[in-house]
Amino acid sequence: MMNQENIAAGNRAVAPHVRMKMLSQMAEALEDEAGGLYYRAAAFEQEEVMLNREIEERQTEISRLQLKLEALRSTRNGLLEKIEALRSEANAMREEVFNNQEEMALTLESDRAAEDWSSPDRNDDHRDSVFFQRINL
Secondary structure: OHHHHHHHHHHHHHHHHHHHHHHHHHHHHHHHHHHHHHHHHHHHHHHHHHHHHHHHHHHHHHHHHHHHHHHHHHHHHHHHHHHHHHHHHHHHHHHHHHHHHHHHHHHHHHHHHHHHHHOOOOOHHHOOOOOOOOOOO
16 A cells, blocks of 8 residues: 555656646647648748739730720721621612613613604614514504
8 A cells, every 4th residue: 555655646746747748748749730830821821822923914814805805896896887888888889870770761762762753764673672662653
């Protein structure tokens, strides 16, 4: 029994010293873990900086592409306006041709009628009309 009391008394006397040593080692372990976590946090911060830089580069690329898209749209709209102007001009020319053909036909018809009535010996084999035959009264 005496042995057990001596051991218990020795444990009590050594316990604060051992406890201090253990606490010191635990504190060092915690500091080491905090240092490792600090390095991980620094790595995350560095990665964040790199990602922000990449975002800025891509944003610049996006802006450049948007400007290119706007230029293409502007060019396309200019071409569409030019197409519309050309079509309008072509329609105006067709209308003028139609009006001139109609006027020329009326003039030619009136000239023929005047010629037919003025000449006494008309030649009926001479007629230009292929589809419509005139009735001679």
